[in-house]
Amino acid sequence: xxxxxxxxxxxxxxxxxxxxxxxxxxxxxxxxxxxxxxxxxxxxxxxxxxxxxxxxxxxxxxxxxxxxxxxxxxxxxxxxxxxxxxxxxxxxxxxxxxxxxxxxxxxxxxxxxxxxxxxxxxxxxxxxxxxxxxxxxxxxxxxxxxxxxxxxxxxxxxxxxxxxxxxxxxxxxxxxxxxxxxxxxxxxxxxxxxxxxxxxxxxxxxxxxxxxxxxxxxxxxxxxxxxxxxxxxxxxxxxxxxxxxxxxxxxxxxxxxxxxxxxxxxxxxxxxxxxxxxxxxxxxxxxxxxxxxxxxxxxxxxxxxxxxxxxxxxxxxxxxxxxxxxxxxxxxxxxxxxxxxxxxxxxxxxxxxxxxxxxxxxxxxxxxxxxxxxxxxxxxxxxxxxxxxxxxxxxxxxxxxxxxxxxxxxxxxxxxxxxxxxxxxxxxxxxxxxxxxxxxxxxxxxxxxxxxxxxxxxxxxxxxxxxxxxxxxxxxxxxxxxxxxxxxxxxxxxxxxxxxxxxxxxxxxxxxxxxxxxxxxxxxxxxxxxxxxxxxxxxxxxxxxxxxxxxxxxxxxxxxxxx
Numbered sequence: 163x164x165x166x167x168x169x170x171x172x173x174x175x176x177x178x179x180x181x182x183x184x185x186x187x188x189x190x191x192x193x194x195x196x197x198x199x200x201x202x203x204x205x206x207x208x209x210x211x212x213x214x215x216x217x218x219x220x221x222x223x224x225x226x227x228x229x230x231x232x233x234x235x236x237x238x239x240x241x242x243x244x245x246x247x248x249x250x251x252x253x254x255x256x257x258x259x260x261x262x263x264x265x266x267x268x269x270x271x272x273x274x275x276x277x278x279x280x281x282x283x284x285x286x287x288x289x290x291x292x293x294x295x296x297x298x299x300x301x302x303x304x305x306x307x308x309x310x311x312x313x314x315x316x317x318x319x320x321x322x323x324x325x326x327x328x329x330x331x332x333x334x335x336x337x338x339x340x341x342x343x344x345x346x347x348x349x350x351x352x353x354x355x356x357x358x359x360x361x362x363x364x365x366x367x368x369x370x371x372x373x374x375x376x377x378x379x380x381x382x383x384x385x386x387x388x389x390x391x392x393x394x395x396x397x398x399x400x401x402x403x404x405x406x407x408x409x410x411x412x413x414x415x416x417x418x419x420x421x422x423x424x425x426x427x428x429x430x431x432x433x434x435x436x437x438x439x440x441x442x443x444x445x446x447x448x449x450x451x452x453x454x455x456x457x458x459x460x461x462x463x464x465x466x467x468x469x470x471x472x473x474x475x476x477x478x479x480x481x482x483x484x485x486x487x488x489x490x491x492x493x494x495x496x497x498x499x500x501x502x503x504x505x506x507x508x509x510x511x512x513x514x515x516x517x518x519x520x521x522x523x524x525x526x527x528x529x530x531x532x533x534x535x536x537x538x539x540x541x542x543x544x545x546x547x548x549x550x551x552x553x554x555x556x557x558x559x560x561x562x563x564x565x566x567x568x569x570x571x572x573x574x575x576x577x578x579x580x581x582x583x584x585x586x587x588x589x590x591x592x593x594x595x596x597x598x599x600x601x602x603x604x605x606x607x608x609x610x611x612x613x614x615x616x617x618x619x620x621x622x623x624x625x626x627x628x629x630x631x632x633x634x635x636x637x638x639x640x641x642x643x644x645x646x647x648x649x650x651x652x653x654x655x656x657x658x659x660x661x662x663x664x665x666x667x668x669x670x671x672x673x674x675x676x677x678x679x680x681x682x683x684x685x686x687x688x689x690x691x692x693x694x695x696x697x698x699x700x701x702x703x704x705x706x707x708x709x710x711x712x713x714x715x716x717x718x719x720x721x722x723x724x725x
Contacts, residue, residue, distance in 0.1 A: 187395035188369035201263040207407035212252035228303030240686035244695035247418035271499035274380035278491040294350035309453035320472035408706030416699025464525030
């Protein structure tokens with residue numbers, strides 16, 4: 163029996179028993195099997211792992227003694243530190259991937275008709291993820307977690323009408339009892355799962371968003387006739403999705419357990435790269451710890467230093483950005499999908515990312531230090547000016563057109579000796595600004611460095627030579643013969659790559675077996691158990707890569723073009 167026939171029989175057995183052909187699962191064009199088209203699957207993979215590891219931890223966690231329960235899980239529960247650290251970083255991965263997924267869909271116009279509800283549910287899920295991660299982070303019970311809850315409680319108590327929520331949300335956390343915090347953590351995770359079901363159903367309803375080469379304007383949805391030509395969900399979609407999930411799980415497990423071996427990290431890196439708990443609030447060592455909120459709330463923490471007015475702080479840091487993201491499908495009513503045809507919204511999106519990163523770094527470098535209005539303008543006005551100028555004058559070329567819109571900047575202008583000289587000067591300025599920023603990080607040095615860096619990137623891109631594709635010449639018969647030759651060559655190259663991929667699958671499976679055998683020799687508790695976590699992460703990564711190579715060998719076609 164050949165390998166293909168065995169694979170096909172196993173696939174058909176599952177398809178018949180589970181009735182997969184009758185499920186309303188979307189079909190996928192050949193060209194969409196790339197990670198950037200499957201960011202939602204990565205978010206889902208991180209969510210599933212976080213839920214599974216969280217349920218395991220729930221069996222051992224005692225919310226009435228949060229810090230002691232955390233230490234017990236790390237030191238005495240078999241592989242407890244592995245699951246605790248990876249659960250923490252699973253939530254981190256989910257937040258980062260959710261941001262990437264959201265902004266990628268924002269810039270591609272995926273919030274437009276008919277995906278408005280899909281977008282709204284996605285934004286709400288991100289908000290719930292941030293809230294659930296904050297509460298889960300607080301369950302550790304160390305000085306950082308307690309101070310984070312103190313900040314949250316302080317914000318709520320600053321609004322007299324909301325003070326009654328403090329015992330409802332946090333209970334007696336200041337005495338080490340995190341029962342109420344755990345309850346809300348579970349409730350928010352359940353709400354994420356509830357919205358995820360609807361989000362998934364709507365994603366299946368509309369399918370993946372086509373490339374702009376296929377559907378340049380909204381509504382960007384494949385018709386039923388077009389959909390019939392694509393790959394069914396089973397088995398190709400399932401195989402590719404499993405490769406992504408295994409890879410996601412592998413990195414979630416391997417990275418924090420590897421970082422657990424790094425001791426003596428600089429204090430400013432603790433919110434990012436240290437999975438171990440800080441000392442408890444009652445410890446004398448707690449006084450030596452700079453209190454930080456979770457890294458994903460550093461931007462909110464810093465915005466609180468901009469004003470003493472809590473209402474204004476909430477408007478700037480939370481309410482206005484959230485309302486904008488929820489309403490953008492109804493504000494941007496055009497059918498254009500290209501970012502340069504939606505310059506205002508594209509500019510707002512770029513500024514949101516810039517300010518998010520900029521304010522988070524600022525909150526890490528100078529936590530709890532008041533910021534004057536002049537310093538705020540110095541930090542945030544230059545990026546706004548650069549983005550506004552870029553969106554106003556960045557050229558856009560219509561497909562098939564030889565005329566460039568907004569021709570203020572032409573390629574010829576960037577190819578002159580003067581332009582090259584100016585670029586060299588700008589490069590030296592950028593190097594000096596980078597040195598200043600690294601030597602003495604501050605809002606002022608950041609405000610100098612970031613605009614110069616943006617100009618440097620813009621000029622570097624403008625000076626890059628443009629590759630011009632030549633048009634085929636000659637009669638149709640010569641063109642046909644050339645096309646046949648190219649197709650034949652591509653098929654031969656693909657077969658060669660598939661043979662190499664097959665050998666690599668064998669190597670990965672052998673290495674996976676060796677790692678799995680080594681895992682049995684590692685103690686289940688103590689410091690060495692984190693090596694077991696590293697091996698488990700590597701095992702998942704290798705299996706995910708092996709499944710990805712299997713997908714390539716079995717399903718990859720010579721010419722996977724835009725349908």
